[in-house]
Amino acid sequence: MDLDIPGRGTYKQHILTDKDDGQTTTITINTDGTITLSSPSGDSGTVSDSTPSRGYRAAGPRPFWAIAHRVLTKEGLLAALHHGANAIEIDVTSHMGEGWFAEHDPIHTRLPIIDQLINGLSIADLLTAVADARRSGHNIKFVWFDIKTADLCGAAEGSCNIENLRTTARKLLEPAGVKILWGFQSTDTSARAFQVIRHGLVDNEAIAVDGLGQGLLSLDGMLAPHQVKPMFSSETSTVPVRQRVWTAGYALPGVRLGSCEYKNRRGESLFICPQIRHVLLSRDYGRVFGWTITKNHVKGANVLMEMGVDGLIYGNRMTCYNDGSDTREALGILTDWLDKNGERRYLATLEDEPW
Incomplete structure (x- = not known):
């Protein structure tokens, strides 16, 4: 015909x-x-031509991940899981000669006088608690590592290099059925740590890049194939699309949200929603996550969920996750939208695969 x-x-x-x-x-x-x-x-x-411009993913219902922000303590972990988070984000930093710790600020950027106030929990201790929680029946599907010190320790520093973190994470999380998301800044895609993770990625893991960064954006605002593929492909290996994750956000997301309907990306490359819109259209990534939803940020969360993000980080803006009203209210923004849009999205369960 x-x-x-x-x-x-x-x-x-x-x-x-x-x-x-x-x-x-x-x-x-x-x-x-x-x-x-x-x-x-x-x-x-x-x-078709009449299809609304929002919702760039296929029709639902599709799983959604409510990712607890800055979970750096055992108390924060238990609070997040009891509140209803189905994934957590952990900031990880390395200490030369000591190993990896659950910390937001690298030790070499901090004032010595306050070091004693923000000693991080060893990553092994925190991941042991994650595995125990999963085995006890909690709905935690993956841990997102926000890697703050990608290349502080090189290949020769076996106690604190990226291989050490990977070995620890796999040993503790995989047997418990918890998946791993390796999170990198776009500026770290040329780092040794990124290459190690990319080339050694297994089915249980995915790799995330935050922000578009220099060289990842084509002139018309779309992610061009020749710019995306070098990040995830080489002569010896290619990361499948389903294991590629793209993330975007800001500590004050309302300030940088931008217009999701703005189609000419020139001049708005720093805004979150236009970036997400074009990444969803590019289909170069299997999942798209945003950050960070805090209390009272209803409009921003609703806009991003309408756009079709697969998950959002939520919680306190600048402090660790805790059992407080602010974290509960932030999660409530996400669950309220899900309750009203059940035909499109639902809170992911252990039966759902993030990648």
Whole structure:
């Protein structure tokens, strides 16, 4: 069957396929002018000229991850899980000659006079608590490592290099059924640590890049294939799309939210929502997460969830997660939206796979 489009001639149905790591994405241009997409993750959907510009992911309901912010203590971990978080974010820093710790601020950037006030918990101790919580039945699917000191310790420093963190995390989390998200700043994609994680990635893990960064954005604001693929591909290995995660946010997300409907990205490359919009359209990443939702940030959370992000970090803005009203209120913003939009999203359970 042909399609007669006034001013454009007659068109037949076209089926386009693209293979990535053995998985095939199929795009069908139908004779009625609609476009149907079937992705490697099993998602599918049909769009047309009348399809709303929001919601760039396939129709739901789809799982959503409420990710507790800055979980650096055992008390914070238990509070997050009792509140209802299904994933946690841990800031990790390395200490030369000592190992890895759950800390937001690297020790070499802090004033010595306050070091004693913010000693971090060893990452092994915190991950042991995570594994114990998972085995006891808590709904925690993955740990997101926000790596603050990617290359402070090199290959020769076995006590504190990235291999040490990876070995510890795999040993403690994988047997308990907890997945790992390795989080890097876009400026660290050339770091040795990023290359080690990328080349050694296993099915239980995914790798995240935060922000677009220099060289990752094409002139029209879209993520160009020749710019994205070098980050995740080499002559010897390629990270599957499903294990690529893109993240964006700000400590005061309302200040940098921007307009999600703004289609000309030039001049707004620093704003969160336009970035997320174009990353979702690019389909170069399997998941997209945003950060950080705090109490009273209802508008920003709703806008990002309407856009189709797969999860949001929530909690206190500048302090560790705790059992307080602020963290509960922040989570409540996410669950309120989910309650009102159950046909599109639901709080992910242990049965759902983030990648």
